[in-house]
Structures are given as C-alpha cells and as structure tokens.
Amino acid sequence: MPKIVVLGAGAMGSALCTPLVAAGWETRLWGTWLDDHLLDACEQGLPHPRTNVPLAKGTLLYRSGQLEEALDGVDAVFLSVASQGVPKVTELALQGISQAKVLLVTSKGFCPDDQGRIELLPQAIRRIAAEHNATLPPIVGVAGPCKANEVAEGKPTATIYGSLDRSVAEDMARRISTDVYCIEPTGDEVGVEVCAPMKNVYAISLGVADGLEEATGFPHHNLKAATFAQAVREMSLLSTVLGADPVTAFGLAGVGDLEVTGLSGRNKVYGLRIGRGEPAVDALDAMVAAEQTVEGVPAAGLAKTLVEQLGDGLPAKLPLLQAVLRVISGEQPPLDIISAAVMPPKLA
C-alpha cells in the first residue's frame, strides 16, 4: 500500500484524507502546533471542527511532535498548511520530503524571499530546499474549485494538478483520482500557482457585491458579474506575464476556483462584511476571532509588490487588484471603488 502524509490538519488537509483513503493510500494526517484541538475532536470521533465532516476512517493521526514518525517511509507528501506556514513547515519536514517521490502543495499564496522578492510557493519551496542543501522530489501544485467540506463528504469535485513535468501530474492524477474526486493534470505549474492566490484576492471583490445587496436589499448581480469577468482577465494577464498558458485562468484553476470561492469562501465573506458596511479592519478582526483565515488579504499585498517588481506598466493593467487593495485598506465607498475598476470606460 503506498503511503502519504498530509501536513496540516485544517479544513483542507483533513478533507483530502477522504479521496486519499478511497484511492487506497495509507493516509497519515499530521497536525501543526496549532491543530491540537482539531485532532482532539477527530480522535473523539467527532466531526472535524472546520468541515463538520468526520475524518475518513483509517486515517492515522500524528501530533506536531511526531513529524519524523509521520514522514517515515512515505511515498508522497501533501503540504496543506496556510501559506504563511509554508516556509516553516517545509523547513521542519525537509528531510522527510526529500526522501519522498513527490511533494503535492495545496497551500495557496505568494512568498517573499529575504530580499523581499515575491515568489510563487513552489519557487519558495525549491529555494528553501537549496538553502539547506536538500534535494527535492518533483512538486505538484494542487488547485481548482475544491471546497474542503465537499471533498471531505465525497461530493463530486474537479481539481487541477500542475507540475513542471506534466507526466508527474498525470501519474498523481492516476493514483489519487476516485469516482468523485477527479483530477485534471497540466504542465502549467505557473498558471495554477498564480490563479490559486489571486482568486482569493478577487473573491473579496465578489463578496463586496453580495454585501451591497444585504445592505440595500437590492441585488448587485450585474456588478458582481462584471467584477468576475475583470478578475478572470487579470488572472490571465498576470499569469501570462509570469510565463503561464493564458488558457489556465479560464479553466478549473481560474474561473472554476473563483466561482466556488465567490459563492461561499472566507474571502468572499470578508468582502461581504465590507460591502454591507463594516469597516475593513473590524471585518478582518471578526474573521480572525472566528479562526477564519482570510488569505486574500496578505495575498493582495504580496501581489501588489509582485506586479510592481514585474514593472512594464503592469500595475495599471490590473485595476481590480488596485481596487481590492484600496477596499481592504478601508477606503470608502467600496461600490464606487470596485465599479470604477470593472466597468468599461465611457467612450469619448
């Protein structure tokens, strides 16, 4: 039986155990030092507190102090911590990762290096490995429209696995796909890794439209649809500048993931709170207090730095990114700011 360890016992890490167990892997779930309460619930047979779904039967649990044991002899490692935890967990797990045949990454975000240059997560992981003279196995970026609770429940889910070597993504697709967890392989690692954090940024602006509806009692679906279209254009532009296939943003990694995140994700909920009138800072505080990580906020700041570093007039070509940055900094009113970014300009 092939062995896999999922690093991070949050919503997504625990949910992934469902398809992994179903696909015949010996599945180990390692919780970070922040996850003890989550593992406590799972050990008591209660639903996982973040997904409300019991952990897949047969999943082996490991506490933060048992990392070496969790990694021992595994064929594959699945990194599933929030993006800000990726450097530390990568460093801690490096020896075990380097002995595995593949590293899969479901974390979504950007990572600054020591000089402040912004890297995609796989680039950051490769740099960290090089700094420690460790050899890494091939990396597979995992993205697409996957709500953790639905994955955990075994509901139909389409996901995209991207690796610089497409055959590695194909191999993992063959070995992890089930009847309901269906994997599209691609060689476009960059496209997958750019869309993943950027859809979190843009989902904030989709949430604003929903919040405006709550505040006014009147739908803002036209604004939301225009925002959606602009978000996809910007994901495609940014990923293409970084070397991706422009089509990736129009598939599962971009359009698909933006749709699901705009329906119900944490980033959308944060935007909704702002749209219905809460100051941005209060909205974020409330989300943090409810253990709801809003990854789109740090991703927006890092994306700003990234596009400035890329230069060539790129910041001006991403007006919705600029609008989201203004909205999360507390500028008012969000309706005018988002509208100005997504509405076609009046022709002279």
Ligand SMILES: NC(=O)c1ccc[n+]([C@@H]2O[C@H](COP(=O)([O-])OP(=O)(O)OC[C@H]3O[C@@H](n4cnc5c(N)ncnc54)[C@H](O)[C@@H]3O)[C@@H](O)[C@H]2O)c1
């Ligand atoms: N929830 C989803 O539907 C979903 C879907 C696809 C991808 N993802 C991505 O998977 C990753 C994990 O998401 P989640 O939904 O499980 O989040 P979560 O908040 O439920 O869990 C976060 C995980 O990251 C760890 N973590 C948080 N901060 C850390 C830090 N500073 N240092 C080390 N570890 C830290 C936590 O211990 C936990 O294991 C995110 O990058 C997210 O974007 C989530």
